[in-house]
Amino acid sequence: MRYRWNTGSIAWLVHRVTGIILALYLIAHIYVLSHLKDPVSYDKLMALMKNPIIKIGELILFAIVLKHVFAGIRITLLEMGVSTKYQKQMAYAGAAVVAVLWFIGAIYFLKEVF
Template sequence: MRYKWNTGSIAWLVHRVTGIILTSYLIAHIYVLSHLKDAAAYNKIMALMKNPVIKIGELVLFAVVLKHVFAGIRITLLEIGVSTKYQKQMVYAGAAFVAVLWFIGAFYFLKEVF
């Protein structure tokens, strides 16, 4: 017997994966910040943050955060009683909101680079 992937199960998996990515990022972020003991180390990290590759990484992180937030909203709506027959529409609406907000955010992120 094979498992049939549907919109809800893919949305569930994406929500879990983005949660793991965000948790890993948070641990790494706290680790880096805890090792900034002097002004020279801070300035070195800030210079690195202006690198275009890092800016692209921030855009990816922004997309992960947005996707996780909208997946959480979808789950919350399902928990408070919105029918699961609207699950596919909620996934598509969340993806559309993520895309729109990501492009708006990308404009501001990349404005500093280019």
């Protein structure tokens, strides 16, 4: 018997994976911030944050956060009683909203680089 992937199961998997990524990022973020005890290391980190590669990483992180948020909203709506027959439409609508918000955010992020 083969498992059939559908929109709901893919959305479930993406939500779980983005949650794991965000948890790992949060641990790394707290670790880095806890080791910024002197102004020299802080200045070095701030100089590194202006690197275009880091800005691309921030854009990827922004996309992951947006996707996780809208997947969570979809799950919340399903648990509040919205019929599962609208699951596919909610997943596509969430992806569209994520794309629009990401492009708006990308303009803001990239404005600082260029």
